[in-house]
Amino acid sequence: MSDPIRLTGFSHGGGCGCKIAPAVLERILAEVPKDSLPYPGLLVGLENGDDAAVYDIGGGQALVATTDFFMPIVDxxxxxxxxxxxxxxxxxxxxxxxxxxxxxxxxxxxxxxxDATIRDIVRGGLSACQTAGIPLAGGHSIDSVEPIYGLVALGLGRIEHIKRNDKARPGDVLVLGKPIGVGILSAALKKGKLSADGYATMVDVTTRLNTPGPDLAALDGVHAMTDVTGFGLLGHAWELARGSKASLRIKASQVPTIPEALALVQDGIVTGASGRNWTSYGSKVASGLEPSDWRIKLLTDPQTSGGLLVSCRFSAVNDVLATFRDHGFTDAAIIGEVASGPAMVTLVD
Known part of the structure; x- marks a missing residue:
């Protein structure tokens, strides 16, 4: 009998840990024009590295377009x-x-x-689209050295409900919808140190659609939103701070974390992307911690299909948490606040 196929063995990285490091990406794009003035219908483009492009299609409706793909995070x-x-x-x-x-x-x-393995990958993508209630209507395929899968995704939203990652306001509260630690679990899987329960948790967290997004966006008092993916919680918090020209305070002890990931990172299991992330934006984070500290490794851990990070008025916090829980996101928690001052992320206990 032949050995089972291990998809992670065919790639040099996996999941959103495959992302180009923030500093390298910034260097590559440094001379790429970001001015959307020739296209007045383009409401969100390259300006602040937001999650998707947004185009005004009339009647108060916006078309949202994005693409994301990566190499295997699981086998x-x-x-x-x-x-x-x-x-x-x-x-x-x-x-x-x-x-x-x-x-x-x-x-x-x-x-x-x-063929059966590739067919399973396509079937998995189709399953997620069916759960979201949308068609997987086509695509494109190539022969490649490493396995890569993802989607081009299109959506619709009311223009007044579109949430950018650059509108956080001083006095806002920060809420995170999913626990972090997915990259650490993936690293443990590759080392043969992830338990069966840990694997089940990783799949559960990463296949949970961020369906609260539209309902959160419609709430009065929600000012900004983004999802936490390959740059880690601190990296996407920094993008929020930079775009909003505000200071963010993250309370490390309040960040929801997958329990097995917490144990693994304290045991030294980390991803290479975590270090690259810290090198890229560590100078923008005031922490008082050494880069080798496990808390830094956890908060820079690349998340695949991570949670929504919401910046909202204090009076809207209960509605935000209730919306998350209505969608089954019981780990959603307040993790910090927004203050006036220079763009910076401050990590506190």
Missing amino acids: DGFDFGRIAATNALSDVYAMGARPILALAILAMPVDKLP
Whole structure:
């Protein structure tokens, strides 16, 4: 009998940990024009690295468009497809819109993977789209050295409900919808140190669609929203601070964390992307901690299909938490606040 296929063995990275490091990406895009003035219908473009592009299609409606794809974070093809598709759809929800349509991006080493494994990946992506209530209407495939899967995702939303990642206001409260630690679990999986329960938790967290997004966006008092993915919680908090020209305070002890990931990171299990993330934006984070501290490793851990990070007025916090819980997000928690001052993220106990 042949050994089972291990998808993670075909790639040099996995999930949103594959992202180009923030500092490298900024360097690459430094001379790329970000001015959207020639396209007045483009409401959100390259300006602040937001989760998706937004275009005014008239009648108060906005088209939201995004794409996301990566290499395997797990070995099971069906789970990989579900995770990758859920992650791609998250960007639509993070803008406050509802997905309407998806196209698949499929790049596979067809000489190394059985047809059945590739079919499972496609089936997993289709399953996530069906859960979201949208068609997987086509896509594009190529023969590739490493397995890659993801989606182009389109959504619709009311223009007045579109939430950007640059509108946080001093006095706002920060709420995070999912626990962090997915990258650490993935690293443990590759090392053969992840328990069966840990794997089940990883799949559960990464295949949970961020469906609260549109309902959160419609709440009075919700000012900004983004999803936490490959740059880690501190990286996406920094993007929020930079775009909003505000100071964010993150209370480390209040950040929801997957219990097994907490134990693993304290035991030294981390991803390479965590260090690259810290190198990219660590100078923008006031923590009083050494980069080697496990808390820094946890808060820079790349999240695949991570939670929504919401900046809202204090009076809206109960409604935000109730909305998360109505959608089954029982780990949602207040993790910090927004203050006036220079763009910076401050980490406190």
